[in-house]
Amino acid sequence: MMLPLPSIYRGIWRAAVHSLRTRGTPPSRLLSTCDGDPTGLTDADTIFALSSGHGRCGVAVVRISGPASAAALRCMAGLTHNLPPPRTALLRSITDPRSKEVLDRGLVLWFPAPHSFSGEDSVEFHIHGGPAVITAVLQALGSVPGMRPAEAGEFTRRAFQAGKLGLTEVEGLGDLIHAETEAQRRQALRQMSGELGRLYQDWSHRLKRSLAHVEAFIDFSEDELIEDGVLNQVDRSLCDLQAEMERHLKDERRGERLRSGVQVVIAGATNAGKSSLLNALCQRPAAIVSPIAGTTRDVVETALDIGGFPVLLSDTAGLRDSPDLVEREGVRRARERVEQADLTLVVVDCAGLLSEHQQAAGFLQEHLRSVLASEKQPGTDRCLLVLNKTDLLPEKQRQKLDLELRGVSGLPPVCLISCQTKEGLKDFLIVLHSKVKTLCGDPLSGAPTLTQARHRAHLQQCVAALYQYQRYRDTDLALAAEGVRLALTSLGRITGRVGAEEILDIIFKDFCIGK
Numbered sequence: 001m002m003l004p005l006p007s008i009y010r011g012i013w014r015a016a017v018h019s020l021r022t023r024g025t026p027p028s029r030l031l032s033t034c035d036g037d038p039t040g041l042t043d044a045d046t047i048f049a050l051s052s053g054h055g056r057c058g059v060a061v062v063r064i065s066g067p068a069s070a071a072a073l074r075c076m077a078g079l080t081h082n083l084p085p086p087r088t089a090l091l092r093s094i095t096d097p098r099s100k101e102v103l104d105r106g107l108v109l110w111f112p113a114p115h116s117f118s119g120e121d122s123v124e125f126h127i128h129g130g131p132a133v134i135t136a137v138l139q140a141l142g143s144v145p146g147m148r149p150a151e152a153g154e155f156t157r158r159a160f161q162a163g164k165l166g167l168t169e170v171e172g173l174g175d176l177i178h179a180e181t182e183a184q185r186r187q188a189l190r191q192m193s194g195e196l197g198r199l200y201q202d203w204s205h206r207l208k209r210s211l212a213h214v215e216a217f218i219d220f221s222e223d224e225l226i227e228d229g230v231l232n233q234v235d236r237s238l239c240d241l242q243a244e245m246e247r248h249l250k251d252e253r254r255g256e257r258l259r260s261g262v263q264v265v266i267a268g269a270t271n272a273g274k275s276s277l278l279n280a281l282c283q284r285p286a287a288i289v290s291p292i293a294g295t296t297r298d299v300v301e302t303a304l305d306i307g308g309f310p311v312l313l314s315d316t317a318g319l320r321d322s323p324d325l326v327e328r329e330g331v332r333r334a335r336e337r338v339e340q341a342d343l344t345l346v347v348v349d350c351a352g353l354l355s356e357h358q359q360a361a362g363f364l365q366e367h368l369r370s371v372l373a374s375e376k377q378p379g380t381d382r383c384l385l386v387l388n389k390t391d392l393l394p395e396k397q398r399q400k401l402d403l404e405l406r407g408v409s410g411l412p413p414v415c416l417i418s419c420q421t422k423e424g425l426k427d428f429l430i431v432l433h434s435k436v437k438t439l440c441g442d443p444l445s446g447a448p449t450l451t452q453a454r455h456r457a458h459l460q461q462c463v464a465a466l467y468q469y470q471r472y473r474d475t476d477l478a479l480a481a482e483g484v485r486l487a488l489t490s491l492g493r494i495t496g497r498v499g500a501e502e503i504l505d506i507i508f509k510d511f512c513i514g515k
């Protein structure tokens with residue numbers, strides 16, 4: 001790129017500041033999560049809270065963050081002169097600063113700023129985890145001037161404000177705390193390590209660069225200070241970026257599914273053994289089982305861990321026409337669940353199937369269509385056919401059925417089970433696990449995936465804004481630039497950090513030779 005003379009730097013800087021001020025909202029500030037708090041709580045306060053879980057436990061951790069941390073440590077751990085070496089546990093008596101009564105004997109740790117979780121001076125007290133000890137220490141801390149109990153998430157908010165964590169890392173941390181299965185833990189840890197944040201930061205940087213170039217072209221091309229090829233370069237860069245974002249969005253919601261749980265719905269005719277299957281999978285009588293057709297009327301949900309993947313399993317009302325209003329509502333709900341399901345387990349009573357149908361495969365295809373409410377060939381990748389009650393079949397017939405259905409095109413994987421004898425359940429679980437795994441993807445392999453609907457919405461806005469650039473590129477460059485600015489703002493809402501200063505930095509870096 002051709003660069004202006006040093007005397008022009010100031011002009012560029014002024015023009016850039018001016019253009020950012022006058023053309024729409026600058027994508028500058030940190031997100032409003034950090035805005036002033038109407039409750040009057042300020043970041044100058046030193047905050048404290050029990051950071052370990054509530055209830056009786058061996059050791060409880062009380063965390064303090066803010067400018068008065070050192071004072072609290074001194075007065076409560078009897079350290080009149082020197083503070084302990086940073087990040088080194090020291091066994092001390094912990095006393096009430098008012099009465100000087102010893103409250104407990106425990107470990108104290110000192111984390112001077114900026115090398116702490118929150119980026120501020122911080123202290124940890126590792127005390128005995130009895131409720132009376134915890135209450136006494138928290139009350140004593142409340143009596144230290146400048147200290148107050150922390151609001152929910154305030155330590156993390158301070159870490160974010162101090163630039164210790166990006167928004168995606170903050171979200172990863174939240175997910176890690178809430179992770180209930182192994183795969184969720186892996187995904188959350190990966191996000192917390194900043195991989196997703198770095199991907200978005202890279203995109204953000206490329207957008208800022210393009211925006212800076214377009215802005216400069218608008219302001220200086222008439223003075224012939226900007227090379228003609230600049231816009232073509234921006235076109236190429238934005239086109240590449242858009243393709244990357246669209247690929248990232250085409251992930252079939254695997255990361256979000258893993259984060260919130262795979263919706264697996266058990267559906268089928270009455271008395272097929274759907275509730276029995278739910279109970280067998282969760283190993284408790286969660287749903288009522290009875291020989292009376294139409295027993296289950298509402299949706300019964302349970303959360304399961306299938307080989308490290310989270311599953312939300314729903315039993316539904318048996319599908320049949322009924323004059324009963326309540327049952328009809330149950331069937332409507334069942335159909336609604338099937339529509340929203342990531343995976344449907346279509347349960348069929350195989351004893352009834354054989355006695356009534358010579359051609360099991362043909363009947364099952366028809367049955368699947370009616371359960372999945374699909375006119376076309378039912379999607380075989382989002383469903384499993386579970387033939388239950390094999391214990392009622394003579395062995396020969398069971399084998400015949402197995403052979404007949406193996407590899408029939410147009411049918412999803414077929415599992416023969418008996419909820420009564422548990423035969424076939426192990427193999428069924430293997431098939432189910434593999435399905436769920438495919439639906440969630442491997443959280444550790446490949447590029448980091450989207451994990452939240454929030455990210456998806458902002459990214460979709462980002463891509464739409466890049467289309468705006470393309471649309472106006474040849475007719476109205478100011479509107480096209482606005483598209484890039486909107487894209488940057490949308491992306492900034494994910495990462496939580498887009499600053500006008502950063503755009504100006506890039507203008508300087510790219511256009512000032514010798515700097």
Ligand SMILES: Nc1nc2c(ncn2[C@@H]2O[C@H](COP(=O)(O)OP(=O)(O)OP(=O)(O)O)[C@@H](O)[C@H]2O)c(=O)[nH]1
Pocket residue numbers: 269270271272273274275276277288289290291292293294295296297316317318319388389390391392417418419420421
């Ligand atoms: N022999 C045999 N009976 C079973 C098996 N699984 C379920 N049953 C019986 O079949 C009947 C219906 O079972 P449910 O689990 O209530 O069936 P459902 O599909 O939930 O029935 P609805 O509530 O009517 O939709 C009960 O009497 C069960 O004990 C099985 O594998 N073998």
